[in-house]
Amino acid sequence: MSVLPADPHLPVAHLRPPRNWVNDPNGLTFHDGYYHVFFQYNPYGAEHANMHWGHFRSADLLTWEELPVALTPTPGGDDADGCFSGNAVSDNDRMIAFYSAHRTDNWAQPVTTAESRDNGRTWTPRGSLLITDLPEGVTMYRDPYVWREGGRWRMLVGSALADGRAAALLYESPDLEHWQYQGPFLDRAPQPLAPGADTGLGWECPQYLHTPDGRGALILSAWDPQLGPRRTVVYPGLEQEGRFHAAAPALFDHGPDFYAPALLPAPDGRWLLWGWSWEARDQQWAKEAGWAGLLTLPREVTLGEDGSVRQQPTAELLSLRGERALTACGETTGTAVLGTVGASFDLTARLQRNSPATAGGLRLVTSPDGSEYLDIRFDPATAELVVDREHASLDPRAHGGTYRIPCFEEGADFGAAIELRLVVDRSVAELYLPSGRTLTLRFYPTGAHPWRIEAHAGREGLIGYTVAAWNLRPDTMRHEAEGSAQSALI
Template sequence: MTETEAPPALDTHFPAVHLRPPAHWINDPNGLVFHDGHYHVYFQYNPHSARHADMHWGHYRSRDLLHWELLPVALAPTPGGDDEGGVWSGNAVSHDGRLTAFYSAKRDDRWHQPVTSAVSYDGGTTFTKRGSLLILEPPAGTTMFRDPYVWKDGDRWRMLVGAALADGCGAALQYTSDDLDDWSYEGVFLARRPHPLRDGRSTEEGWECAQYAAFTDGTGAVLASAWDPREGASCAIYWPGREEEGEFQAAATPHLLDHGPDFYAPALLHAPDGRWLMWAWIWEARDEEHVGAPSAWTDEAGWAGMLSLPRELTPGPNGELVQRPARELLALRGERRIVAAGEADAERAVELGEVSRATDLTVTLGRGGRLRLLTSRDGAEYLDIVHDPVSGELIVDRDRASLDPRAKGGSWRLPPEGPSINVRIVLDHSVVEIFTAAGRALTLRLYPVGDGPWRVEMGAVGGGSAAYAVGAWDLARPEREFGGGIGS
């Protein structure tokens, strides 16, 4: 297969509605921007293998967030140049009829990743590199420095760069400019020591992909990706708060942006209608020792990673961010396979019918209710989603979600939201994105290998019974265009 061809009959784990090219490695979304009538989503991409190396910027664009055109590689490393080790993460802005991309320039002989830029005059298809670095050296006392995020604030431009500080804090450092070329360091926008999160993870000692959303009510949120200097990528986090005199005054408690194990590097796009949209990297959960490590299974499959569905972000009443799938995605719903309501118990599970491997479900579970997605004929392979009868948490358990012993297991929890819990579940072959009524989210990967049709079963745990209501729609694979491929 060449990258200029539409994807062939791919393996059953390949997603239908989540963005990713036909083959090879992808990770962070980059350069999210609306320009010249299109949404542009760039992303970290290795055009030569399914391994985490040789970073380029791949490129999708869309007029409606539904139909996406895959365009050629937008940015590639320059041999012997400042970015010879890879064109790493950043963002892009639209101004004066052109696009300017900001990115981290990697070389193996530097511990940090300086910021540089490139300009496109043809709608974001090709870029001309600046030819020199914008920010050559990080501030004193910095031990990690990468991933610029630029936005317009009145008459000036502002930039955050993710960092780790020598005093043990993760940080978002701030720069300003009048012309996108000359940047002045303005100090720390937000810095915090590692803070524990509700599931045993923490905000870590370093922050990648620091981004800022300012809402119309005067509040805001700093998003970041928690980086452990020993183990690498951990989780996506955020601090709610508000900006005062050029610094972000964060709430005392940070939050997980996504409560699952496989979501990282969220990136923001301020849409023309005022919405804050967000995409993230959903990594694999195969046989790699840690994120980004070589994987025999990934090498065999020939592809790794995907982008999340676009999410709308709004401020919630208690400071937490509210996340919903972008409203446009409702148009992907096709045939309704299930509409059911009733009561189930541990002794009397109720099978509701078959669903496709790309399905949009709405589910209401009373305390103790359990939804089981059966993916093998004999019922030995399944994903469980349980409303815990004691804690009220929503538990997502993938320990039996794949009969392939190389697939990772584990269970994850969402906080309680009341006597019954309402969720929307977007299932796409090997990924599940779950959204609660309160706007929390949980993303995980699973790799079913059973040969049967997928079926939805309702039951209960804890010895009682539980009410349920379920709707399920097929997700129609949107038409994808391949505008010249993405090979370099």
């Protein structure tokens, strides 16, 4: 019988081992009838060090088996300082992982590979670099992304250039072994996205979502040489003759705690995606807890007719829902208590305001006296949802802040009903809108569940609500003894 984790913030429905550090998802591929999800992993502690590749696999995106650590640094080898991010491909009876061989004294992390012929259980490193010479003018170089297209293999590598541009560099190969540099697939100087946010001086973890007619989207993780990882951006556009002609960039996720997403082309034609959600608490707290970081729920990613990239939870995740925790339908001019939920739940809501100027929203109250809560409210002046975690934890080691996400598609009536889906799993919240926009955020309630869901109307306004919530099944994460193969049901 499974036992809920003693740590009230350790998720039960998000992929991660029970202890230690996790960051970027890597090597996402479908092979031997399984979805394989690798990830950056420190098996020795809850800090960013000793980079290995951890490994989960699943036949159905619900029941996950943790396999032994896949990639391990080779003492004295090119990857002695760490096996950093990249991806993997399925090639007949073998899997090949492409990854960054980290060098601590240089931003340039050349590409190397490892191979598995037993469905990912054991891996043999190539013992040398795959690409030995970096293009002229490159200062940062890392995170290969490889895919098959039109009878050839193609690879993007994230980079920064000496002249201040970020770039995704393109290579091509007939056989996965001999690679020819084609030039920048896309390069840009930093472009503004929002107040205080731009597309970055360098790009990590490039991912290419594309259709047979050449339409596509480049998903890029913005990096700064002084500040490190910043945010994830997306450029929609069209490829022509080995160059990506991009439209205006946009935020890929509107939350503060999302980075380095990775794509997996599923056998049914869908594009699936996982991201890394980092901690939003003091590092010492995470070290004391013995774990840091998690992978988001799997998302299905599509290209809209307008070129926008849309995200939604995979349909399989409906099976995560256990008993219905609450059903509420009504209206209020003040505060309405809708019911209670557990610490991990899936909620859908439709909020109807009586005028375009009416504010209002939902509140997740996590303390009996109401002093600790996560707010999701509508700002009628900007037609945005504001997710406010300033009061989401009474522990001063947790980070605060308010974050905004456009509520409607361009051209929509601002008086329209607001629809949303919110999945909360102990210390992570993933917000999904019908437009395909998302917001990922971490928070650390101190109050014991059940937690209370409330609807709030703004001043001199009325808000109608239809809300349903399901607790996530309490056995959604099972682990055997640490150090052995572990299984997880999510």
